[in-house]
Amino acid sequence: xxxxxxxxxxxxxxxxxxxxxxxxxxxxxxxxxxxxxxxxxxxxxxxxxxxxxxxxxxxxxxxxxxxxxxxxxxxxxxxxxxxxxxxxxxxxxxxxxxxxxxxxxxxxxxxxxxxxxxxxxxxxxxxxxxxxxxxxxxxxxxxxxxxxxxxxxxxxxxxxxxxxxxxxxxxxxxxxxxxxxxxxxxxxxxxxxxxxxxxxxxxxxxxxxxxxxxxxxxxxxxxxxxxxxxxxxxxxxxxxxxxxxxxxxxxxxxxxxxxxxxxxxxxxxxxxxxxxxxxxxxxxxx
Ligand code: PAF
Numbered sequence: 001x002x003x004x005x006x007x008x009x010x011x012x013x014x015x016x017x018x019x020x021x022x023x024x025x026x027x028x029x030x031x032x033x034x035x036x037x038x039x040x041x042x043x044x045x046x047x048x049x050x051x052x053x054x055x056x057x058x059x060x061x062x063x064x065x066x067x068x069x070x071x072x073x074x075x076x077x078x079x080x081x082x083x084x085x086x087x088x089x090x091x092x093x094x095x096x097x098x099x100x101x102x103x104x105x106x107x108x109x110x111x112x113x114x115x116x117x118x119x120x121x122x123x124x125x126x127x128x129x130x131x132x133x134x135x136x137x138x139x140x141x142x143x144x145x146x147x148x149x150x151x152x153x154x155x156x157x158x159x160x161x162x163x164x165x166x167x168x169x170x171x172x173x174x175x176x177x178x179x180x181x182x183x184x185x186x187x188x189x190x191x192x193x194x195x196x197x198x199x200x201x202x203x204x205x206x207x208x209x210x211x212x213x214x215x216x217x218x219x220x221x222x223x224x225x226x227x228x229x230x231x232x233x234x235x236x237x238x239x240x241x242x243x244x245x246x247x248x249x250x251x252x253x254x255x256x257x258x259x260x261x262x263x264x265x266x267x268x269x270x271x272x273x274x275x276x277x278x279x280x281x282x283x284x285x286x
Pocket of ligand 1: 033063155158
């Protein structure tokens, strides 16, 4: 007779209790940091963490420090009950759901600044964004002391910033980067996609198409950065529902400096606005 053992998942909202639960947990621990509104992209990280580790911890915290203006923060989708149900079904052991005051109590004054890498692309268009990300990720690492932490390639620059942070500060955490999960039409999964109107949603795959156009040129042997940037930009400009293009970039993976000639690994990335929604995506040339 087979017996199913009910899986118990603990939801914890204070630093002290979470630290204690992680100290007592069976190692290795895999941490998946999230801001909630979970989708199949997050769940692919959770599943990989489940396969690699004996304990899986997920954090759900909409981090005010990485948002530029309060509007965006307030509009960020939230669905704690739905998220917890999904995490239970995916066999998560510990969920960390701190409040803003728990993460940034009165008198909190220490910020993690990753330097030039964090000032490019997203950093230029969202000043202070990566300072907020690096600080909260450091704090999550310190509270949970994971052996591994999982991030999606969708936020390409974020993965580079976190890898650098973990290395520079000797965090002792293996940072695992997982592929972007896409809708059948190519749109990268993102919690923000639900904010698109039906018309914008229909037009949104143009972002991936633009990156693919650059990718195809590169596959055909084109190595001039400008040629790839122009091709991708042309595709984006042809879509009337793209209201603004923040950047189209072909950059080296070490420094994120724009490349004149592509030699090693490079990341083609872009950020666009469709109405009030800002979308980002990238493809790695390797
Ligand atoms: O990618 C995200 O959801 C966030 O930037 C992260 C890594 C959870 C930090 O708040």
